[in-house]
Amino acid sequence: MNTDAAARARLIRAIAETVLAHADELTDLDQAIGDGDHGLNMKRGFETVLAESATLAEQPLPAMLTGIGKTLVMRVGGASGPLYGTLFLTLGKTLPAEPTAAEAGAALAAAVDAVKARGKSEAGQKTMLDVLVPVLDDLKAGGAGLPARLAMVAHAAAEATVPMRAVRGRASFLGERSIGHMDPGARSSALMVDAVVAWLEEQA
Amino acid sequence: MSKNVGIVIVSHSPDVARGTADMVRQMVGDDVPLAWCGGNPDGGLGTSVPAILDAIDRAWSERGVAILVDLGGAETNSEMAIEMLPEERAGRVLLCNAPIVEGAVMAGTEASAGSTLEEVRRTAEELRPA
Numbered sequence: 001m002n003t004d005a006a007a008r009a010r011l012i013r014a015i016a017e018t019v020l021a022h023a024d025e026l027t028d029l030d031q032a033i034g035d036g037d038h039g040l041n042m043k044r045g046f047e048t049v050l051a052e053s054a055t056l057a058e059q060p061l062p063a064m065l066t067g068i069g070k071t072l073v074m075r076v077g078g079a080s081g082p083l084y085g086t087l088f089l090t091l092g093k094t095l096p097a098e099p100t101a102a103e104a105g106a107a108l109a110a111a112v113d114a115v116k117a118r119g120k121s122e123a124g125q126k127t128m129l130d131v132l133v134p135v136l137d138d139l140k141a142g143g144a145g146l147p148a149r150l151a152m153v154a155h156a157a158a159e160a161t162v163p164m165r166a167v168r169g170r171a172s173f174l175g176e177r178s179i180g181h182m183d184p185g186a187r188s189s190a191l192m193v194d195a196v197v198a199w200l201e202e203q204a
Numbered sequence: 205m206s207k208n209v210g211i212v213i214v215s216h217s218p219d220v221a222r223g224t225a226d227m228v229r230q231m232v233g234d235d236v237p238l239a240w241c242g243g244n245p246d247g248g249l250g251t252s253v254p255a256i257l258d259a260i261d262r263a264w265s266e267r268g269v270a271i272l273v274d275l276g277g278a279e280t281n282s283e284m285a286i287e288m289l290p291e292e293r294a295g296r297v298l299l300c301n302a303p304i305v306e307g308a309v310m311a312g313t314e315a316s317a318g319s320t321l322e323e324v325r326r327t328a329e330e331l332r333p334a
Binding site: 035037040041044073074075077078079081082083085086118119168169170 | 245250254277280284
């Protein structure tokens with residue numbers, strides 16, 4: 001995997017620009033079953049990440065991911081700040097500067113565990129974990145078609161949150177009425193997986 | 205430095221946080237270090253880790269600080285803020301699982317009696333629905 005400064009800068013831009021391009025959609029999803037601020041919050045966080053991308057990309061991959069995590073924690077504002085912040089902070093803490101596929105899998109596993117602890121949640125509760133956990137499982141399964149396969153898994157998993165009933169977060173207040181809408185956090189996670197997969201394919 | 209436990213109020217709404225702090229102040233005057241924050245980093249409804257860290261600093265007491273929150277994001281952001289505190293402070297800041305207004309008033313009143321951080325939290329949490 002090429003993780004030089006130019007590649008790192010492309011990775012940051014890929015993630016941030018994907019989130020920013022879908023900010024309105026994330027807000028619409030959150031208006032249906034939450035407080036309607038997911039897109040705005042993510043936009044605030046990733047605009048700052050994008051603005052700092054040059055400085056962030058100068059650092060080795062682990063420090064860069066930690067930097068992204070800190071920025072999200074400090075800027076996003078909603079629960080998604082600490083949740084995505086924890087994801088990136090844990091990746092930064094766990095990944096070596098030039099990770100192998102196995103090390104990337106181990107780091108993602110640690111990051112998903114940290115998100116579970118931060119959100120006191122598990123898969124099946126209509127959250128971002130309903131995308132992250134299947135993506136992690138598929139990555140661990142290995143075999144042909146990686147990493148492209150992960151993007152398909154992520155989108156199918158986000159779709160699969162539509163019939164779920166929310167148990168965590170503001171959407172849980174709606175009870176049965178949370179059924180029938182895609183979880184905004186699942187959608188934003190699938191978008192990030194998309195961006196990372198596209199970046200990995202461009203590296204290959 | 206106060207001899208009493210400090211109280212921090214974290215709401216999505218600055219109006220709710222300020223109003224709650226006013227109600228605590230009415231009970232305890234200046235006996236209890238008290239700080240509030242509310243709103244996201246752009247001033248809209250939401251919570252903000254830097255603002256919570258700042259509020260903990262303003263309400264700091266060597267006896268510790270109890271935090272009262274309203275909804276999920278306030279809790280998650282407060283837990284994140286607690287983890288980011290310098291090590292010597294982190295063990296002395298607790299989140300109370302209690303309704304924000306009633307919890308803050310009860311916690312503040314308990315704190316004004318010179319109670320420990322654990323006692324302050326327990327009193328606030330007695331309000332928790334069974």
